[in-house]
Amino acid sequence: MGRIQLKNVTKRFGKLEVIPPMNLEIDEGEFVVFVGPSGCGKSTLLRMIAGLEDVTSGQVLINGEDATHVRPARRGLAMVFQSYALYPHMTVRNNIAFPLKMAKAGREEIEKRVTSAADILNLSSYLDRRPGQLSGGQRQRVAIGRAIVREPKAFLFDEPLSNLDAALRVNMRLEISRLHQSLGTTMIYVTHDQVEAMTMADKIVVLNAGTVEQVGSPMELYRNPVNMFVAGFIGSPKMNFLYGDFAADRSAHAIGIRPEHLTLSTQSGTWKGSIGIAEHFGADTFLHVTLKDDTQLTVRAEGENNLGHGDIIYVTPMDGRIHHFDENEMLRRG
16 A cells, blocks of 8 residues: 655744645555646655655654654655666666665565566666666666565655656656556656656646645646646646736736647738747647737647748637636636
8 A cells, every 4th residue: 555645744944934734645556746846845745755854743644654753764665866876886686686685685585576676677687787887767777676676655756867868768757657557556756847747647746835736637737727837837838828918808817828729820810920930840840929019929830831930920729728817826717
């Protein structure tokens, strides 16, 4: 089992409160992603769950039992850090086996678990190599293998892909997702990258200045963001916000429209503008359009088009796709 609950958990450094009172439930077997900008408290929150940071007040419950003051090693959790933290003089086999040896597990049990983890992570042919002989992605898999052999109640990932190049990040995203499907163990994953959050999570927790802005599935947050912060953070490219005369509903503080929910015409439409930059990605083209009053708009268009710098176009929002926000930047319902 791997059910984790936070009950009125807070964190202060001196008089500075970095995590206001927070309540959160993570169900057994869920893949939950904490996402938010740098400094929002997501890594601090993860470390509080792991026991690596003290909780100022409130409770951390693991499988219904109070673990707030339980030492990290006794919480039954396994953490994978941004740095691989491998022992360079040890083979892959010994790096993976290290936590079991520290726990004084038997030789046969160690061999069984190391072999199983290596099979799951496609590391069987690398067991006799040392970390310096591996790629970044392979080293991160070794770090994950070291967590797997502990057979934890939950895995905690603290920005594990930050040190990898773009191609390896995509591959490791898929591997971690497959690992979750294979093991079915609860996973909590911290990232500032909303693409990782959208593609990996069962449930996303959006954090801002230590506060939970919204919790939901990736598509719930994409379709129904509760406020402008979530609307602007979830989605790539991010949502466009328009103010004043652009809001058809004059009582709205602002309206939001995603780049993929705009149609283009060279003849007529709702808003007239000129293209500044066209970013061609093959299947898609992102057009950066300047409307009146220097209002900027990003439009997602088909990849194969001849539009470019200086072209005049008309942009029209799709029916039912405009989000209306009030003066408090909250989504207006109804």
